[in-house]
Amino acid sequence: MFRACLIILLCIGIISSTSCCADAVFDFGKGWLCAGQNGKGILTESPSPPADVLIDDTWLLQTHSTPPSVDHQQDGSTAIRYSVGSIGMVEQTFRPHPGLNPDAWLRELKYTNLSSETQDLTQAVFRLGRAASTQLQTWFPTHAVLFETDSDFSVGTAFKTQGDFYAFIPGDTLIEVQVDACWRLQPGQSATIGQQGIWLFKGRKNDFHNQLQAWYRSIGCSISTDYPAWLKEAILYETCAGGHVEALFSDVGGFDPLSKQLEYLADLGITLFWFNAVHEHKTPPNAGSGGWNHYGVLDHTRIDSILGGEERFRHLIEKTRQLGLHPLGEIVLWGGASKQGKQLEEWHIRDRNDQLLNPWGGGCVLDYSSPSWQKVIHDSVRLVAECGIQGLRIDVMDGHGPNWSSPRTNHASYSTLGGSLEMLENIRESSRTSSSEPILIPESLYDRPEYLYHGITLGYGMQTTFFFVNSIHPGEEPESLCSDLYRFFENEQGSLPDGSLVLRTLNNHDTVVAEGRTIQRFGTGLSRALYGVCLCVPGIPMLYQEDEVGSFEFLKQVHSARRQILPFSHGDVDYKGLRYSPKVFSVVRQYNGKTAVGLANVSGDAISSEAILTTAGEGLKYAQAVDRVSGATASIRNGTFHWTLLPYQVALIEIVKDAPTSGEHNTAAPPFIPPSSQEDISLQADSGGIRIQAGNLAAALSAGPGNWSYEEQSAGKGILSSTQGRIELVQKDGAVQVDALFLIPQAEELSI
Known part of the structure; x- marks a missing residue:
């Protein structure tokens, strides 16, 4: 029995249409999706065949040029068919995808074996011709491609699979989606490949992330579970x-x-x-x-x-x-x-x-x-x-x-x-x-x-x-x-x-x-x-x-x-939020109104320089930067502070707003000054931890997770305990002595 090795290369062809709420015009030209605005190209033709099929290492449509038939359907979709003698038929169907936007399409491929022999279909490739200047911005995040054009529009393309792996291959004039679709087709059998999403939107590089998220939502691919905080x-x-x-x-x-x-x-x-x-x-x-x-x-x-x-x-x-x-x-x-x-x-x-x-x-x-x-x-x-x-x-x-x-x-x-x-x-x-x-x-x-x-x-x-x-x-x-x-x-x-x-x-x-x-x-x-x-x-x-x-x-x-x-575990990230040193990787993280800065010195040099918060620095007239790793601090004035890093040092900095500040360089935390012995000390302890108050000075210790219980041993003495550890409190001579033993590091540091 003859068994043909078949590869399908899909290249866009589309209908003539005018967008219902934008001024982009779509035309089907020689099997390609062509789009423009006010005479400026957005999507265009390519010298390559708009669709091609590989059988026994021969590109069928390249060798046997076959004009497509176009069928405009009542639901607004358009089917474009390439029949190649008694070998097979390639059918592309373009369907409007209003769940994304009025200028969005889902492009599906179907191949039918018209021969009398078994055929092995081994791959499909979708092609999109871009008219944009190569000087404009392109984002290629593995699973999609979004790019600017010379018009007011940018273009996004992604893929909705039907069980096959796929990969985007972006180029200067062509963008390909290679789909590893493999089918063994008997005579008369068909194979339906996945759907390529193609959409236009008014916006530039700053809108790319939101557009890709809109695509995910439109195909039901969005995170629905709220992950636990831990x-x-x-x-x-x-x-x-x-x-x-x-x-x-x-x-x-x-x-x-x-x-x-x-x-x-x-x-x-x-x-x-x-x-x-x-x-x-x-x-x-x-x-x-x-x-x-x-x-x-x-x-x-x-x-x-x-x-x-x-x-x-x-x-x-x-x-x-x-x-x-x-x-x-x-x-x-x-x-x-x-x-x-x-x-x-x-x-x-x-x-x-x-x-x-x-x-x-x-x-x-x-x-x-x-x-x-x-x-x-x-x-x-x-x-x-x-x-x-x-x-x-x-x-x-x-x-x-x-x-x-x-x-x-x-x-x-x-x-x-x-x-x-x-x-x-x-x-x-x-x-x-x-x-x-x-x-x-x-x-x-x-x-x-x-x-x-x-x-x-x-x-x-x-x-x-x-x-x-x-x-x-x-x-x-x-x-x-x-x-x-x-x-x-x-x-x-x-x-x-x-x-x-x-x-x-x-x-x-x-x-x-x-x-x-x-x-x-x-x-x-x-x-x-x-x-x-x-x-x-x-x-x-x-x-x-x-x-x-x-x-x-x-x-x-x-x-x-x-x-x-x-913010480091829950917050949004800004990779351009801090101007500091080109030898230091920095991020700004924000969550629930709180701001943090992460610094990683990837050099063997000590770095001492001004650090300028850009967007997050707005409104930070007075604040303090506190490194929770080393204990170092620095005053922030109008979003700017001076910071020193040792070679290869990592700093995880919490921005404390409206905190009392002094000095201009990061220094060790100030020493603890005990209250006057004349001030009364109050002690509170329960399953959440302990709190000690002396005048305006307070210290708190959070016990962390676990079933903690407090037992008063005698006047001025008690024990807070669980499977996580044991905290012993002894109040005497105007002070409280705290001895804590934790079996795991769930407790926070004692903060004054």
Whole structure:
């Protein structure tokens, strides 16, 4: 039987139309979407064919020029069809998309096999011709392209997938959307590809972010869940009960030894744990046999006995939660090494030549759209969910490519994004408990909008990690490094649905294997400064197992400071909000009327300079800048203050409005001056903490979360206690002595 290899290249053609509430004019010219305003081009033709089909390495429409037929329909849509002899027909349908704006269209592609042979459709490409000058602004945030034109209008284009991965390729005159759509079509069968959104709007670069958010809302892709405050304020720690990756996951020794590290890690400021996969992956009694590591699961129904088994895993999770910390587990999906996966041979992914895929060297890979495999994963997740975890990191969420032998569908690439989305919801349902919505972290090369808008789903942040791994080089000039940092984070800003949370880390187990830890590549100073960047930008900072070695006190201080300043975990970000030094990465964060400034000196030089708050400085006639890391302070006058940073220093600064100020340079906090012994001292203690008052002077200590109770031992003596710690108060000689022992770092510093 003849089997044709088919690639579809989609290029825009559209109807003649006049916008109902704007002065842009759309015309269909030679199969392209052409638009203009007052004689100025917005979208135009290209020398390339407006649509093309690749069969056996021959571009069909380029070789056999075929004029399209145009069918204007009563609902305002237009169908444009290219029939190529007895091979096939390409049909583009442009539908108005008023949910976005009156000048918006959804462009859908359909291909029909008109031959008498089986055809393999392997890709589709949508093209848009731009008439704009290359000097104008373009924003390319991975999942969309928005660009200015020479007219009053700018253009946005994005994609609504039907289960296939896609990528934007912007150029000076063409913008392409490459869709990895793969179908095996029998004679007469059709394949419907996703929809490209194209819209015009009056506005420039400053409107790009709002326009992309409007697109997300118009297709129902917006964050609907209000994440709990503790999650936004979390510091995440990736750890394996076997050990870290440099030791081949074998130097910790299991669940019980790891549980003994929890207090130590809590003291570091860790509040959220990602415990690497725990399903059986080694064969007792030889710890070196069986699966290569915990990502080579052998049995999805058992927790590994070498690590301690189910009982000790439950104990680890119970202890984590008793300390007020939050545990996440992990699920490994590829499954070919497991006995359950081996039993589902009909769902092993095969390529177009019917060859089994074996990307990991330990067995075949499963099709995520398989109902049978989804049931295996459902039960595997329930096993760890019932041990008390609050969510999961999902390994290799994107799957392993098209399955050309799927028993379910001839849409071979549905095993990619389509199957991944089904599996994601399957995991969410199986990990849900009556007390809370599960937290899911799908591992993906890109933080795909399609993953993030259901439930509590965090972006894995792989692009951030890759930036630190691949785009920063030892010896790079600090000014250049800061420019690169701004370029990356500004381009990312607003690219995902509003409210999305993304992990921020320098290292994870994959990058450590590939490139080593950042401290090995850059040294301690720059590594600390770059982690300071992770603390400053929106997202959840993360450390990989033993990243704290050699930096414990630094990390403890910056974690404590970040918890105290809510704008860093909850607020909006402005990357141009402070003018300071080109060697210092700076951000301004704002939340509920409060302002914070984050500084990370990425140079080996001391910096001492004026810092000027731009937008946030308006109205700051008198204020004070307080670094919650070092305790340094500076007076702010009319939005300007002087600040000094040591080499590679990180400062997390709270702006205290209308605070008494003195001096012009940041200095250590003033010493405590006790009240006169003639003044009466009052002491109040309850489940929230303690408050001591002497005249106009007051001190307060918040006990933090936990069931605290106060017991008065005798006159002038009492104890505030819980599982989190113990605070003893003794009032004598005109003073109150406070002795506090915290088992985890939930308490705030004593503030005067």
